[in-house]
Amino acid sequence: MLAMEYRGPKRVRAIQKPMPEIKHPQDAIVRVLRTCICGSDLHLYNGNVPDTRVGSTFGHEFIGEVVEVGSEVTKVKTGDRVIVPFNIACGECHFCRQGMFGNCHESNTEATAVGAIFGYSHTAGGFDGGQAEYARVPYANVGPTIIPADMDLDDAVLLTDVVPTGYQAAEMAGIQTGDTVVVFGAGPIGIMAARCAWLFGAGRVIIIDQEDYRLEFARNYSYCEAYNFREMNDPVVFIKKITDWMGADCVIDAVGAEAAGNTMQTVTGRKLLLQAGSATALHWAINSVKKGGVVSIVGVYGPTDNLIPIGNVLNKGLTIRANQASVKRLLPRLIDHVQNGIINPKGLITHRLPLEEVADGYRMFSAKLDNNIKTVLLPPTANQ
Amino acid sequence: MENKTIDPKQIKGWGIDADPKNDPTYPMRDRMNVGEDPDNKHRPTQQPTHQVEKLRSIERPNISAVYGTTVPPQGLSGMIRRLAFKYSENRYRHWLPLIVADRVSVVEGILDDLVHGHVPNIYAEKGYPVEWKHNRTAFIAKMATIGLVTAGVIAILSSGKSEKKSKKKDYLSRY
Ligand SMILES: NC(=O)c1ccc[n+]([C@@H]2O[C@H](COP(=O)([O-])OP(=O)(O)OC[C@H]3O[C@@H](n4cnc5c(N)ncnc54)[C@H](O)[C@@H]3O)[C@@H](O)[C@H]2O)c1
Ligand SMILES: [Zn+2]
Ligand SMILES: [Zn+2]
Numbered sequence: 001m002l003a004m005e006y007r008g009p010k011r012v013r014a015i016q017k018p019m020p021e022i023k024h025p026q027d028a029i030v031r032v033l034r035t036c037i038c039g040s041d042l043h044l045y046n047g048n049v050p051d052t053r054v055g056s057t058f059g060h061e062f063i064g065e066v067v068e069v070g071s072e073v074t075k076v077k078t079g080d081r082v083i084v085p086f087n088i089a090c091g092e093c094h095f096c097r098q099g100m101f102g103n104c105h106e107s108n109t110e111a112t113a114v115g116a117i118f119g120y121s122h123t124a125g126g127f128d129g130g131q132a133e134y135a136r137v138p139y140a141n142v143g144p145t146i147i148p149a150d151m152d153l154d155d156a157v158l159l160t161d162v163v164p165t166g167y168q169a170a171e172m173a174g175i176q177t178g179d180t181v182v183v184f185g186a187g188p189i190g191i192m193a194a195r196c197a198w199l200f201g202a203g204r205v206i207i208i209d210q211e212d213y214r215l216e217f218a219r220n221y222s223y224c225e226a227y228n229f230r231e232m233n234d235p236v237v238f239i240k241k242i243t244d245w246m247g248a249d250c251v252i253d254a255v256g257a258e259a260a261g262n263t264m265q266t267v268t269g270r271k272l273l274l275q276a277g278s279a280t281a282l283h284w285a286i287n288s289v290k291k292g293g294v295v296s297i298v299g300v301y302g303p304t305d306n307l308i309p310i311g312n313v314l315n316k317g318l319t320i321r322a323n324q325a326s327v328k329r330l331l332p333r334l335i336d337h338v339q340n341g342i343i344n345p346k347g348l349i350t351h352r353l354p355l356e357e358v359a360d361g362y363r364m365f366s367a368k369l370d371n372n373i374k375t376v377l378l379p380p381t382a383n384q
Numbered sequence: 385m386e387n388k389t390i391d392p393k394q395i396k397g398w399g400i401d402a403d404p405k406n407d408p409t410y411p412m413r414d415r416m417n418v419g420e421d422p423d424n425k426h427r428p429t430q431q432p433t434h435q436v437e438k439l440r441s442i443e444r445p446n447i448s449a450v451y452g453t454t455v456p457p458q459g460l461s462g463m464i465r466r467l468a469f470k471y472s473e474n475r476y477r478h479w480l481p482l483i484v485a486d487r488v489s490v491v492e493g494i495l496d497d498l499v500h501g502h503v504p505n506i507y508a509e510k511g512y513p514v515e516w517k518h519n520r521t522a523f524i525a526k527m528a529t530i531g532l533v534t535a536g537v538i539a540i541l542s543s544g545k546s547e548k549k550s551k552k553k554d555y556l557s558r559y
Contacts, residue, residue: 008490011509024431024450050482051465053455054493072429090428090449094421098414106428106449109440113473116452122439123482126452138450139428174407177399198395201402223395225387273483304479323411333401342397363511369518 002380003057003132004358009047010366014358017057020128020136025072028140030064030082033382034157035130035355037061037365037375039187040300043257044121045362048270048277048302051110051122058119059377060086061160062130063153064137066144075141081153082144084137085327086161088116088127091142102324107138113303115324123303131358133379145331148339155338157376158188158345163334165298165325166192166254170200172321173250173296177201182239182248182288184281186214186226188348188374189298190254194222195343197252206248208235208284210260213371221347229261239288247290255281256299265307276302286312297322351375439469461489 003017020029041058043049066080076082088108089101096104107116108125119129128135137144147156170193175181181197183190186209197205205224209215215226232238240247257277260266261284269278277300285295286309295318313320337343350373353361361375392398406413418424428449436456438447457465468481497504507513515523 007493007504007509010511011490011504011506012511013504013509023435023453025429026450047486050479050486052486053461054486054489055455057454088450092426092428094416094418094424097421097423098411098416100411103411105444107451109438109444109448109451110469111473112441112443116448116450122452122455125448126438126454128452128454168410171401171406171409172411174409175402176404176407177402198392199397199399199401201392201399203392219387223390227387302479303473304476321409321411326410329410337397337400340397342400359509359511360514361511363514364518366511367515367519369514 001133002355003128004059004355006044006052006056006058007054010045010363012045012058012359012362014356017132020134022068022070023136024138025070026139026141027070028066028073028076028137028144029068029134030062030084030137030144031067031134031381032062032064032130032132032379033081034153035059035062035132035377035379036157036161037131037361037377038161039189039256039258040120041362042366043277043300043302045366046258046270048257048273049121049123050303053122056119056121057128057132059129059131059135060118060120061157061162062118062135063147063157063160064130064135066140067134069140073140076144076146080144081147083147083156083159083331084118084130084135085143085145085164085331086117087143087324087327088118088125088138089142089328090139096142099326099329100323101143101326101328111303117324131355131377133355133381143328145328145335148335151335151338152346154346154349154376155344158348158374159331159334159338160327161325162188162192162348162374163338163343163345164327164330165189167196167199167330167334168323168325169193169252169254169296169298170196172294172298172323173197173200173252174294174319174321175200175202175250178203179249180204180243181206181250181252182285183207183224183252183254184285185209185254185256185299186211186218187254190252191218191222191348191373193252193254193298194218194224198223199337199342206239206242211368214368214373217373235261235284236287243290247288247293249290250294250296251285251289253282253285253295253297253299257301259299269306275306276304277306279306279308282306282308286316286318289316289318291316292318294319294321298325348374349376353377355379439465442469442472443474459489459492461485461492464488
């Protein structure tokens with residue numbers, strides 16, 4: 001089968017690989033119908049996630065048609081079309097039973113701090129991902145969710161990660177009616193977080209990025225104010241000024257480890273890997289939220305350390321909430337929102353490429369070329 | 385490009401999920417102590433172990449019930465990874481060797497390609513064709529800088545070599 005393959009920092013290709021096999025009685029094999037490239041894939045692509053092995057296939061955002069099931073699979077059958085949450089979760093462990101499907105304890109042998117994620121290095125369990133014609137889906141009784149008959153496949157594929165992550169970013173921010181919410185990052189995740197902030201009753205939503213085309217997109221898609229931090233002397237002072245010198249009630253970090261905007265952070269975090277990524281956006285988030293406010297982190301950082309002003313977290317009495325999105329927990333509510341026209345996921349898709357052009361897709365998303373927001377990859381067998 | 389003010393209540397779905405009682409919210413909301421959970425030792429069916437060599441975090445006692453089987457450790461990078469896994473996730477001795485192993489495996493990957501008679505098309509793998517298409521000026525500038533820096537480094541290194549040589553000569557000629 002054709003699959004994406006990692007060859008080293010900023011080097012990927014599409015090649016022929018062996019078909020995936022059932023390895024556990026609760027496994028299923030799916031034929032991939034749609035798969036996306038995500039901001040999280042950029043951390044892998046840049047070679048910044050420890051234990052990213054050459055030869056791995058990435059891709060944690062995919063939907064597919066079930067073509068084979070293991071002997072203990074009862075909830076899906078051959079021919080079903082399913083949304084596959086990006087987290088691999090058993091549904092039975094201490095954490096899954098608290099709804100923490102992003103923190104399952106029975107799917108990742110390599111790291112206890114990280115739940116398992118499809119195609120996301122051995123630090124996230126060593127599973128191949130869905131940027132391929134076929135993929136192995138463990139715990140098929142738990143994660144895979146049938147795509148409603150009338151749902152567009154482009155909407156469905158964004159329910160595997162972008163919609164739940166954006167929604168959970170807003171949820172974890174603990175937004176109260178009328179709150180001012182600042183979102184750092186106008187990628188798919190930040191744009192979705194800004195859109196969802198309104199569902200929790202926000203009174204004002206502000207998004208910050210450095211790409212004008214993305215800010216313009218966010219203004220229209222998320223109905224929010226949008227500002228370019230390249231035009232500010234100091235983003236923190238800017239936010240203080242426009243919030244009556246108090247700071248925002250809630251701030252969301254939807255940037256993570258590839259953040260720009262501070263040379264020292266960029267050099268130590270992204271070039272020398274002395275930190276687990278550049279923590280510029282998180283630094284700004286902590287310093288621009290009001291006292292007693294909430295910082296919600298969905299931007300991803302590596303497993304070592306980061307330079308952040310923890311003293312200010314203490315002195316300002318902040319609450320920090322963060323997690324990988326618990327996709328399965330949120331899916332029923334979010335499928336409703338999509339079907340009721342409240343959220344329009346496919347509106348984020350700007351590019352569609354055949355899987356053969358995966359290298360171009362990564363470069364385009366990474367370098368923010370051709371006004372790219374979200375790319376869908378189509379495997380050759382997707383249209384059978 | 386201008387910011388317009390909007391009446392939030394006009395936005396479709398505004399406040400639909402607002403819930404003043406939802407605080408603290410996820411992930412603490414349904415928090416359960418291990419002690420309160422009679423099933424905290426429960427485990428799903430175990431995937432047969434030894435399907436591949438699996439490196440295990442020493443912060444857990446067992447192989448997870450399900451595990452990934454892609455790209456088991458091999459070669460020099462594999463040896464480094466095995467060493468890294470002697471230390472917990474709490475230690476740099478775990479993470480730094482893994483990053484080193486990742487870089488070593490890039491070289492192993494190129495050698496492996498060559499052994500299999502495949503010369504990797506690094507220009508295409510890096511997606512440069514699409515930079516050329518959409519970002520030509522910046523791309524040319526970047527390539528020129530890389531070229532200049534490389535040439536500069538080579539020049540400095542080689543001049544250093546000849547300097548050392550000539551010094552040695554001087555040193556010898558004094559005797
Ligand atoms: N927690 C989760 O479950 C989860 C799921 C998916 C993605 N993520 C993470 O969310 C983050 C965003 O993902 P994405 O797909 O939107 O990626 P993306 O790369 O498209 O977006 C990131 C944006 O941040 C902008 N940016 C860079 N530095 C900034 C700064 N200092 N301040 C403000 N903006 C800045 C970039 O210009 C870019 O537009 C990534 O870190 C990704 O790993 C987390
Ligand atoms: Zn993703
Ligand atoms: Zn679990």
